[in-house]
Amino acid sequence: MRRLRITGTGAPRLPILVICGTWERAPAAYREHVGLPLMAVAESLTDSLGGRLLRVPGYYPHTQEPAAVNAALREFWG
Numbered sequence: 001m002r003r004l005r006i007t008g009t010g011a012p013r014l015p016i017l018v019i020c021g022t023w024e025r026a027p028a029a030y031r032e033h034v035g036l037p038l039m040a041v042a043e044s045l046t047d048s049l050g051g052r053l054l055r056v057p058g059y060y061p062h063t064q065e066p067a068a069v070n071a072a073l074r075e076f077w078g
Helices: 028-049 068-076
Strands: 017-021 054-055
Touching: 017 028, 017 068, 028 054, 054 068
Parallel strands: 017 054
Antiparallel strands: none
16 A cells, blocks of 8 residues: 655644533532533633633533523534
8 A cells, every 4th residue: 555645734724612611600519520620621622722712601501501502503603
């Protein structure tokens, strides 16, 4: 099998949207042990990929604030 060497190409730039809850209404222990680490991961992922981070009130934003999440997705996919 012949191998081709491809140079000068990078990964295509794709739009990235990371949606994360703000966790302020979560039980304290849940926020501390789950929410804070997840928010840190969301921020790091967004920074490393050059995406956009949307923080939505709550800790299950897709169920607690579906209108906000759906609006963001419509705009993102629009």
